[in-house]
Amino acid sequence: MIEAPGLFDGWGGEDRAEAQDDALYLEIDGWEGPLDLLLDLARRQKVDLRTISILELVDAYLTYIEQAEALRLELAADYLVMAAWLAYLKSALLLPRDEAEDPSPEEMALRLQMRLQRLGAMREAAGRLMGRNRLGRDVFARGAPEGLRVDRKSLWQCSWYDLVRAYGDVKVRSEPVVHMVRERMVMTLDSAIQRVSSMLGVAIDWMDLRDFLPPAHDTWADPRLRRSALASSFVAALELARTGKAEIVQDETFGPLRLRAVKP
Amino acid sequence: MIAAEAPDDLVRAVEATLFAAEEPMSAEQIALHLGFGEKGAGQVRPAIAELARHYEGRGILLVERGKRWHFETAPDLAHLLRREKEELRRLSRAATEVLAIVAYHEPVSRAEIEAIRGVQTAKGTLDVLMEAGWVRVAGRREVPGRPVIYATTLVFLDHFGLGTLRELPGIDELRAAGLLDPVDEDMIEAVLGPANVRKTDEPESDPD
């Protein structure tokens, strides 16, 4: 467990301050950026971050950067940028105050100090957090829990009516579809040809197709049978015309069809 | 009595060790784990015994199995580990149809059910009916492929208040009860002869 020191002294986490001074100058890669380095330098002053001298801190940072350069260590640009800014801050702090300056050097110094405090606080908090008794390392949950399981069991619901109705639906749906056409009386084409040709044989002049139909009484009164007879007689007339036994005329569209025999 | 209230450090250590252990531990293993060395079993045994006494009557027990100790749920509470939760669920339409077909045609294979329904029947549908306890596998049909055949159960008869399957209404009764009544006009027309014949006689009057 990492010993957690006082909250505000800025010390925490790994105790790198114990490192030798010369080690410090070879450790440039060990810091996570200039703020981290500044915090480490601040810790070396061994004073509360709230009362730390920013001027001393700036000096420490600039000295460090100079030494690193003397050792020809490659410095990341942001370290140099920070160095330049700190040099500017230092001169602003030392020179007579320019009232127009905004923000004032003191304010900038204060902000830097506050940032270091925050980072220091989080670093220390991280140390204390990691040093807590941790589950799986210091304290343990039950090694072999039986586990809880809830088996969801469905209680299926279905009524007698649902069942029987479903069967009815299946039967209705799966019944073979049969188209029923009732047998009905018709005049066949053969009988129509016979009737028309025999009537034509005795006719003297043009005859309307409708006159070839049987008289409309008894069975032949049925309009459906009459329609069949008309259709069959028409086809018979066409057939007789095709075989050269009759000729057909129609004076106007949809007008009456007239037939007469072709004399051989 | 006081010991039960404030166990000594050894008892506490044994308790924590057994609690955190992933497998049952022998007295020797516990002793070794707590740094008593190989011969420390004698020192931890009284602590184990005290723990076992302490847990008597509680929700968990310290039990010995083959000289090794572990905590387990009290037997009378074992039902808490595998709890069953019952949910009322309405049988789906497809499942109801399949159930009806099994009832009317049993024993029946899945292919036959599909032929009657005119649609494929998901395997899960029959599983649901078997889970409900209404349908059972009744063997295999002795035809090529030896398909599994299904039949209803006594639970089915009970649930639907039937003495035997013969009490299910026949097709004529279904019709009389209006259970074959139109669901779909066209379908009905296809089935109910006379109405159709009349209609086809007057094709002109058909709006279709």
Place this chain on the structure above:
Amino acid sequence: MIAAEAPDDLVRAVEATLFAAEEPMSAEQIALHLGFGEKGAGQVRPAIAELARHYEGRGILLVERGKRWHFETAPDLAHLLRREKEELRRLSRAATEVLAIVAYHEPVSRAEIEAIRGVQTAKGTLDVLMEAGWVRVAGRREVPGRPVIYATTLVFLDHFGLGTLRELPGIDELRAAGLLDPVDEDMIEAVLGPANVRKTDEPESDPD
């Protein structure tokens, strides 16, 4: 005294349930598991409290972590039980710092984490913390750019033995000292070199 010796059935049931559970359970979850329904938490809470009392001073404790309860070994026995598990990889300093920042400031965006640390945070750092199950994405902040914000998880509380985030070490002092106040962007600019100094030269750019 007698109650401790012979716990009632509810206490035993809660004890067995929490012992058997693989995850910490809330009072609601326990009530649900024991069949008290969704609103039964009030009925099981006294039993939980009695159990917690009973285990005080024993080798294992009933502890509350983020409103969920679980048994764990007593912290003072850590020296006997401690194991450095391999899974418990050593976190990098950057990762521990980011974890602390998320915990003490949550919910917090990556930019805010970076503002506190003064360096860019590698994407992998947050990934490691999320993989460990300690940090989760907690939505987006409704500001321009809608940055993702991060927060800790219940697993984090479990792992570090915290009942709530209020138990984070030193959090009250840090808050009182203003060290957890939202990060002031302009303060960062003031610190981060010439480019920023130029910016802060523009008066009244500070929204505060």
